[in-house]
Amino acid sequence: MSNRDTIRIASGQGFWGDRLQAPVEQVRRGPIDYLMLDYLAEVTMSIMQKQRSRDPAQGYARDFVPLMGEILEDCVEKDIRVVANAGGVNADGCAEAVLTEARRAGLMGSAKVGVVSGDDIMDRLEELVESGHELRNMETGAPLSDVLSKIQSANAYIGARPIVDALNRGAHVVITGRSTDTALTYAPMMHAFGWALDDWDRIAAGVVAGHINECGAQASGGNSIVAWKDVPDLADVGYPIIEAHSDGTFIVTKHDGTGGLINRAVVAEQILYEMGDPREYITPDVVADFTTIHLDDAGPDRVRVHGVKGRKATDMLKVSISYSAGYKAVGTLVYAWPDCIEKARMADRILRERLDRMGATFDEVRTELVGWNSTHGHLAGEPPADLPEIELRVAVRSTDKAAVEAFTREIAPLILTGPPSVTGFAGGRPRVQDIVAYWPALIDRTQIEPHLRVEVREA
Amino acid sequence: MKVQLYRIAHGRSGDKGNTVNVGVIALRPEFYPFLLDHLTTDRVRRHFGDLVKGDVERFELPNLNALNFLLHEALGGGGTVSLMTDAQGKTFSTAMLRMEVDLPNDLAALVKER
Structure with a gap:
């Protein structure tokens, strides 16, 4: 000091x-x-x-x-x-x-x-849960035992x-x-x-x-x-x-x-x-x-x-736990004037119908039109008349990896099999991403503080 | 005079899991009582409509002429789970500032171009 x-x-x-x-x-x-x-x-x-x-x-x-x-x-x-x-x-x-x-x-x-x-309490989690620490999700109230086998990291x-x-x-x-x-x-x-x-x-x-x-x-x-x-x-x-x-x-x-x-x-x-x-x-x-x-x-x-x-x-410390929660991917295409929004909407319908017919199932499919409603949603109002261009952005999430992979293969084909004046597909198929979700919880600080160590090392 | 909130306030938004926080700060101290009266949780809930699935909470920070809103269940699961472009809720503050309000004349006289 x-x-x-x-x-x-x-x-x-x-x-x-x-x-x-x-x-x-x-x-x-x-x-x-x-x-x-x-x-x-x-x-x-x-x-x-x-x-x-x-x-x-x-x-x-x-x-x-x-x-x-x-x-x-x-x-x-x-x-x-x-x-x-x-x-x-x-x-x-x-x-x-x-x-x-x-x-x-x-x-x-x-x-x-x-x-x-x-x-880092990753190695202690099972023991903590077994000894009665439920580590309930602060947002949903669910106990950690629901996802215990899927945990990737845990830190107080x-x-x-x-x-x-x-x-x-x-x-x-x-x-x-x-x-x-x-x-x-x-x-x-x-x-x-x-x-x-x-x-x-x-x-x-x-x-x-x-x-x-x-x-x-x-x-x-x-x-x-x-x-x-x-x-x-x-x-x-x-x-x-x-x-x-x-x-x-x-x-x-x-x-x-x-x-x-x-x-x-x-x-x-x-x-x-x-x-x-x-x-x-x-x-x-x-x-x-x-x-x-x-x-x-x-x-x-x-x-x-x-x-x-x-x-x-x-008396409690927050714990940050991460766990595997399935897969997601995002595909985008750009449609040009005229009627770009109608074209993007048609492409979205075709894409969904194709995935449907393949039997691919998703927990969520989300469509946004970037350039109009992707940030402010309905608050953006009606799109301006004669909009010069729009980006169609479709994102999917599923616990079935095969379904997400099928989605990534159906974006590029829309260029030759869907509505016209479309571009913006240079990066190859979208990447399938592992979802690692966040699980915030609380733990009694007496479970953590005795384990903290400080070492000072010389070069 | 009808104006968008943007003319009398600024702010910042961010995420906590599936919840968005929107801080709204009066551009002048004179505007703060108006914000207190008009930015009720009901009004904010109606403004966002189906963009917010859960509750709306409001907290007052008179020391900063500010209000803080928590919009629960607004980020499609939040963090890495969300499929939204704005999965971190960064643009919800400007979505809030779109709101149209009816200013009394004495306050309207204080509004500047932005």
Whole structure:
């Protein structure tokens, strides 16, 4: 723990697949103390599990390793600590790969990597279910035993404490599995300011900061309906930086000279993203009340956040489970003027009739006309008269793989056997995709926390 | 004056499983009481019609001049199960902002072009 009153925590990655250059620029274009990188979405863990089952050395966000090769020397030199949930389902393997990069960069004896494990409960599931933990689906109420044989991955969402532990022990890089997105931002605050574990208001403020940081540039002018026409230089958008004070107040800002825009309206949009009941934003460390957030404009690209209240965390942790749920495919064709909508509708009818006659059965067949109703449905109203073109998009889902395969073979033939002026079929047959579905559940935290481990390894 | 909500509010939407959240934020503080009165759960349910199969919940965030709506069973199963182009509900916020409302004159005078 240091005695500083202000630390700067930079957001470097909003999801696995975000701009690779963003974290490099956060380290090089101005002062920061911490870099947080969020790689995990609800379905990411199952993708990683699949990769690990093919190769036991895999199962983490691979992008993270070359990134560390590029910036770790800078980070050690400038004392910038990195916190990332890049570990996925193999935090250990990820840490070893980063240590190899550190040695290659000549950081033997100077770089330390912390690894947090114990969130993965895949191997414990059967035992947990047998001992009476039903792990009911939070949306449907169904017990996990319904899908137990189809499970692909299972991880508990863990909070900041193990990350704080690794930082306290001097780790330059902390790699976790399924830690919550927000913890990656507020763990550095708890470490740097030495906040008590029951300092609910300050930790809740940290959660708000984490929620603002966790989607990258979505808090600095990206994807903003209020500002998009006015945001300067989105091509060089600066990702958000939280300038946190020990009293729990903070400023949202970005590096000088970068593009993007940070003001109250832009930050408010991000606060509302993926919001449930704003009075109880539940995390493993605190329940934050988002109706207590105050935002003030505090100069160009600076928003001050204060007043946040929180209360004691709950006894339960959320668990993210994924399971196999059949197959799907999406086929598209483009129809041109005249009467493009009528042509697309006719093609859709023919396709369905052919599949019907083959006896292919689906759990769902969905038809959208992209260019008219695929996003706003009936709210789009009637299509404009004389529309120049439309994309027919048909998607199917079934537990019968053969039915989905049959569908993928019936798209291209529509070009020569259906309505005219059709194009847009260059990519071959649509791909059959395995559906890995998400099963959110709750578990008593006493089943998880004793299993959490923190290791700090030297390069 | 009849205007689309887009002229007096902005927002963002996202997903939680098969549920969409739509945050609606007043463009000016003066518009917030109007939103409170007019964006009832009934009105929102009627607006979305069969796009939303489950309940509509509303939460108030007066600190941000904002409302948060949860539209349950709106994403065709959600996540990877959904066959929708917008399986993550990203465009539901603009679908909401299409709603036509009848503004009183004092508020209409504050509306700007967008």
